[in-house]
Amino acid sequence: MNFAYTLVYVADVAASLAFFDRAFGLKTRFLHESGAYGEVETGASGAKLAFVDHATARSSVQHDYVAADTSDRPLGMEIGFTVVDVQAAFDKAVGAGAKPLAAPLAKPWGQVVAYVRCPDGTLVELCTAMG
Helix, strand or coil, X not given: CCCCEEEEEECCHHHXXXXXXXXXXXXEEEECCCCCEEEECCHHHCCEEEEXXXXXXXXXXXXXXXXXXXXXXXXXXXXXXXXXXXHHHHHHHHHXXXXXXXXXXXXXXXXXXXXXXXXXXXEEEEECCCC
C-alpha cells in the first residue's frame, strides 16, 4: 500500500487553492473546469493535496460529514508542512488570512512547531523537519 493523496472537502475549491498559494506558496497544479476539484503542487513527495467541493464529496462518500469550516473547533486531523523558518511561514499564513492557533514553539525533541487554521477550516501544522 502506498499513500497517494489527501482530499480536503471545502465550500469553494478555487478559493482554497488561492489561499494555499498566498499562505503557503503552493501553486495550483490543476483545477477542473467544473470548479469541483483542484490540486496544489506539493514538491518532491509525489503525494497529492487536493480539494473537492462539498456536493461532490457528499455524492462520493454517500454520507454527510462535519464540514471543517462549519465547526467552531478544528477537526481531529491536520496537514503538515516542513519549513526552514517556522516563524516566517506562520506570519505569512496569518497575513494571508489563516487564524493563528499556536505560535511557533520549540519542542523538547528539537523541532519547532506552529499551528494555523485556514479559512476553509483546515488545520495546518508548520514545522521544521525532524533529524
